[in-house]
Amino acid sequence: MAYEGVFDALGLRAWCDAAGDNAPLSMADLLASTGAENGGGGVPFPSLDVLHEACPQIAQTRDVTAALEDGFLAMRPELKLVLDPVTQPLSWMLDSALWFFTSVPWWVLLPALIYLAWAVSRSRGVTLFVALSFLGLGVIDHLEVALETLSIIFVCTSISVVLGVPIGIAMSRSKAVQRGILPVLDLLQTLPTFVYLIPLIFLFSVTESKLYGIAIILYAIVPVIRLTDLGIRLVDRDVIEAADAFGMSQRQKLWKVQLPLALPNIMAGVNQTIMMSLAMVVIASLVSAPGLGVLVLRGIRNLELGVGLVAGIGIVLLAVILDRTSKAALARVDRAGKAE
Amino acid sequence: MSMPKIALRGLYKIFGPDDAAMMAHIRAGMGKTELLEQHKHVLGLQDISVDMQPGEITVVMGLSGSGKSTLIRHLNRLIEPTAGEILLDGEDVTALGPDALRQLRQKRMSMVFQKFALLPHRTVLQNAATALEVQGVDRPTREAEAQKWLKRVGLDGYEGRYPAQLSGGMQQRVGIARALTSNADIMLMDEAFSALDPLIRTDMQNLLLELQVELQKTIVFITHDLDEALKLADHLVILKDGAVVQQGEPQGILLAPADPYIEDFVRDINRARVLRVRSVMEPVQDRSCAGDVDPDDTLEALIARSGGETSLCYRVVKNGEILGQIDMRDLVRALVPRGVTGTH
Numbered sequence: 001m002a003y004e005g006v007f008d009a010l011g012l013r014a015w016c017d018a019a020g021d022n023a024p025l026s027m028a029d030l031l032a033s034t035g036a037e038n039g040g041g042g043v044p045f046p047s048l049d050v051l052h053e054a055c056p057q058i059a060q061t062r063d064v065t066a067a068l069e070d071g072f073l074a075m076r077p078e079l080k081l082v083l084d085p086v087t088q089p090l091s092w093m094l095d096s097a098l099w100f101f102t103s104v105p106w107w108v109l110l111p112a113l114i115y116l117a118w119a120v121s122r123s124r125g126v127t128l129f130v131a132l133s134f135l136g137l138g139v140i141d142h143l144e145v146a147l148e149t150l151s152i153i154f155v156c157t158s159i160s161v162v163l164g165v166p167i168g169i170a171m172s173r174s175k176a177v178q179r180g181i182l183p184v185l186d187l188l189q190t191l192p193t194f195v196y197l198i199p200l201i202f203l204f205s206v207t208e209s210k211l212y213g214i215a216i217i218l219y220a221i222v223p224v225i226r227l228t229d230l231g232i233r234l235v236d237r238d239v240i241e242a243a244d245a246f247g248m249s250q251r252q253k254l255w256k257v258q259l260p261l262a263l264p265n266i267m268a269g270v271n272q273t274i275m276m277s278l279a280m281v282v283i284a285s286l287v288s289a290p291g292l293g294v295l296v297l298r299g300i301r302n303l304e305l306g307v308g309l310v311a312g313i314g315i316v317l318l319a320v321i322l323d324r325t326s327k328a329a330l331a332r333v334d335r336a337g338k339a340e
Numbered sequence: 341m342s343m344p345k346i347a348l349r350g351l352y353k354i355f356g357p358d359d360a361a362m363m364a365h366i367r368a369g370m371g372k373t374e375l376l377e378q379h380k381h382v383l384g385l386q387d388i389s390v391d392m393q394p395g396e397i398t399v400v401m402g403l404s405g406s407g408k409s410t411l412i413r414h415l416n417r418l419i420e421p422t423a424g425e426i427l428l429d430g431e432d433v434t435a436l437g438p439d440a441l442r443q444l445r446q447k448r449m450s451m452v453f454q455k456f457a458l459l460p461h462r463t464v465l466q467n468a469a470t471a472l473e474v475q476g477v478d479r480p481t482r483e484a485e486a487q488k489w490l491k492r493v494g495l496d497g498y499e500g501r502y503p504a505q506l507s508g509g510m511q512q513r514v515g516i517a518r519a520l521t522s523n524a525d526i527m528l529m530d531e532a533f534s535a536l537d538p539l540i541r542t543d544m545q546n547l548l549l550e551l552q553v554e555l556q557k558t559i560v561f562i563t564h565d566l567d568e569a570l571k572l573a574d575h576l577v578i579l580k581d582g583a584v585v586q587q588g589e590p591q592g593i594l595l596a597p598a599d600p601y602i603e604d605f606v607r608d609i610n611r612a613r614v615l616r617v618r619s620v621m622e623p624v625q626d627r628s629c630a631g632d633v634d635p636d637d638t639l640e641a642l643i644a645r646s647g648g649e650t651s652l653c654y655r656v657v658k659n660g661e662i663l664g665q666i667d668m669r670d671l672v673r674a675l676v677p678r679g680v681t682g683t684h
Contacts, residue, residue, distance in 0.1 A: 242457035244418055246471050246522070247445030256473075260461045336461065 002043050003054035016055035072202060079203060087210045090217075093155050094209040098290065101151035102144060109147070110134050117321070121328030129324060133317045142292070142314045149281055149291030149318060156213060156277045160221040161270055168228025168266075169254065178229065185222050193219060193283050201287060212284035219280045223272035231265025232258045267330040274322050282315060292318070343430060344391035345526065345558040346415060351388040351424035353410055353582075356381030359422045372581060384410045385582045388424070393575065394525075395556040399590075401569040402579035408562045411579065412530050415560060416449045417441060428526075446475050450519035454531035456511045458503040464490065464514050465499035471522030482521075489517040493547065509540035513547075520551075529561045533568065545571055566605055570594070570614045578602055591619040595674070603678065611675050612640040620674045621656045621664040629665055632657040639671055 007016055044050050051058040101109065110131075117130040137146045171178040196215045204211040235258050243257045259266075285293030292311045299308015354362045354375070362381045372383040385407050392398040402408045413419040414426060417433060426433040428448070436444060450471060458467045465483055466473075468490050472482035490499060493513040503511050512532060519527050529548075533541045545568060552559065563569050569576055570590045577587040586598040594614060597603040618635035630652040633642055646652050650668045657663065 236457070238453060238455045238457040239459060241418060242451070242453055245416060245445060245449075245451040245453075245528075246474050246518075247442040247447075248474050249442065252474060257459060261459075 003046060003051055007055045012055065012057075016057050018057070072199065076202065083203060087204075087214060090155075090159070090213045091208050091210040093159075094152060094213050097151040097155045098148055098209075101147040106138070106143065110138075113150075117325050121325050122332055123328045126324045126328045130321050133321050137314055137317065140310065142295075142310065145290070145292050145295060145311070146314055146318060149278075149293070149315070152213075152216065152281050152284075152289060152291060153274065153277050153318075153322070156216040156220060156281075157270070157274050159213075160217050160224055160273045160277070163217075164221045164224035164269070164273070165228050165266065168225045168269075169232060171225070171229040172232035172258075181225070185225060188218055189222050193280060194286075197284075197287055206288050209289075212281075212287050212289035215284050215287070216277050216280040216289075220273045220277035223276065224266070224269035227265045227269030227272070228262065231262030231269075234265065235261045264330065264334045267326070267333050271323065271326040271330060274326055275319065278315070278319050278322060342393065344427075345394040345429065346392040346560070347425075347427040347430075348388050348390045348414075349425040349427065351385055351411075351414060351426065352422045353384035353407075353414065353419065354381050354422045355384050363423050383582055385414070385421075388582075388584055390577055390584065390587060391575075392558060392560060394558050396574035397552060397559040397561055397572050398575045398577065399561045399563060399569040399573035400577045400579060401563055401566060403564055405581075406579040407582035408564075408579050409530055410582075412528050412560055412562050415526075415528055416445050416451065446471065446522070448524050449526045449528055450522040450524040451528040451530065452512070452515045452519050452532040454534055456503070456508075456515045456535075458511060458514055458518075460503055462502075463499065464495065464501050464503065464506070467503065467514055468517040468521050470518055471524075475522075485523075486517065486521050489520045490514070492520070492551070493517045507540075508536050509544065512536060512544060516544075516547075516551075520555075526558045526560070529559060531562050531564070534563065534565070541568070548572065566609060570609065578605070591615060595619060597678065607677050610640075611677070612643060613638055615639045615674060617642060617654075617656055617666055618663070620671055621666045622670065624655070624662055624665050627653060627665070629653045629655045631655070633666065634658060635663055639675065642666070642668075642671065 007013055048059060048061045048064070052060045113134065114127060114131045118127040121127065134143065134146075137143045167181065171181055193215075196218055200211050200215055204214075239257060239261070240253070243253045248256065281289055281291060282293035282296060285291065285297050292314050295311030296308050296315070298304060299306075299311065352363065352366065353359075354366070356362065356379070359381060362375060362379060365375060365379065366383065366386070370378075372386075375381050375383050388411060390398070390400075400408045400411055410419055414421050415433075417426075417436075421434060424434075428444070433441075433444065459470070462470075465486055468486035469482040472485060477485075487499065490496065490513075493516050495510065495513050495517065498506065498510065503514065506514070512535075515532070533544045536544060548559075549572065561569075561572055563572075573590045575587065576590045576593055578585045578593070580601055586593055586602055591614075593602065594606050594609065594611065597606055615638065616635065617633055617637045617639065620639065621635065630646070631654055633645075633654045633656055635656050635658050642654065646654075646668055650672055653665055653667045655662055655665050
């Protein structure tokens, strides 16, 4: 074959043959033995599989993926030992939120949610829209699943904000921290959402709620971190200088100047975080997250067009509710900052 | 002479990553341009020594880039000096630790900014009370104090407004009230009136002088406007390229500019309005005069009084004591800046 001569010329023949080819038959071997030619003609690309054929000492590509898997599985007990207790509260929170949203009677829960929309947005239009949406979902028997989705979003968004804002503050304080965290955020934003799920499934059991909770938080926490960092960095330098000139401590500066002035940006981040957790909660139904996503999945799996579409429209409604409400709150904060 | 409130001794500031090492080059006589070319460091201030007397307005004047804003930020160490001493009542500010420094900024020095730098999310009253809030004074006390000073600067009735609802002049009044509320006896004013319209600026200058008669604060005032500097200054410091070119009483600088740079500067000034009788008067001679004048009258006032007649002379009298006399011809001669020749 093509590369055998190379190993001979390098004087590595003896080393190569010392291994002896006792690996099981690979797909490439199978194809070769059936006489299939894998294109290109002449010299094939020196991939691991091709080189392995010339010299059995060289690993095959499947050994690489296998090694990765083995390594991960070897680390798993230790990782679980640390991650399990740390993330356990997340399971409890998700489960109790789900229990709360599904067991409180609708005639208590719905008015409470509509009042919450009013309290946050102070806008009649938005509140009316929220009320009508819930009514619509209720009429077509989708209220309970929609509330399940909503409960997951509430929990995951709250945790994202609680973790994300301090991380954003830390980034705004130090260039080094920012340089360290930015690539992680880029990674979280560019990784296809399904890829998050793969290591998580290995780490946790699919029956645990924290599995999808972690996936959603990892995906949704990015905007609130970024916009907190940006918001604090954008605070007028003159105002910061004045705060220093009047002898404010770091803490006073943070609470009295930086956070209030960064609030519009932070709120914009929270809005984005809510929308991204809604996007992820649908995908997370692949790993047993309850809610509207399950129905969408059923629509795809069983080719039940109607079920999938209705659930999809339900998700759009939820998205619009959450977006309008949080945008109205943002606008209110903005107005307060500019004082009319 | 009494002890200066603030004394700067051989103050240097070099901007760049390795400023301390650059001091050796500067001490060896390297200039600003060579330092920038050979070592990529910027010489911000060089060998500044200024005494600022208690109860006086010290005006630091210079064009943009002369280092005046850098200089004022050294007084409360918003910028750290590279070398030199900053003595406040004889105590070296550069030696203070972080806590002592914050104490100093809270209690002993307040600051007024060119762009006002008010907190946009707080009302005028809350803004004015900032300094006391930082010190941990309880709310009723600090708001009463802020209220008092807002009233004093003419903002009675605006307590509940937000800064964005006020005009520039009013915002700067809030800035001044905020500085006064801290009860610090030193007030740093960084181009405090430069962003205001000319008429409002004159108003604010008058307000400051009026407050100063009453409060006797030690004020350090930065400006690029010579008219403003001459109007406010008890002691005038002129900066150029980070170095003091001349300092002293404004009248003295006007009559005897130390170098061509300052001569250029003072050429366009309305000298009749700035110069005072005491700066031009001469010892009493045996001559009968047309009347008595006060040493602090401006020459402009005296010209108006004489009706333009140049043959007269006036006795300069203060508290019944004859200090000297002023000949109208000397007066007219003093109006011509040095370096202007008679022929065209």
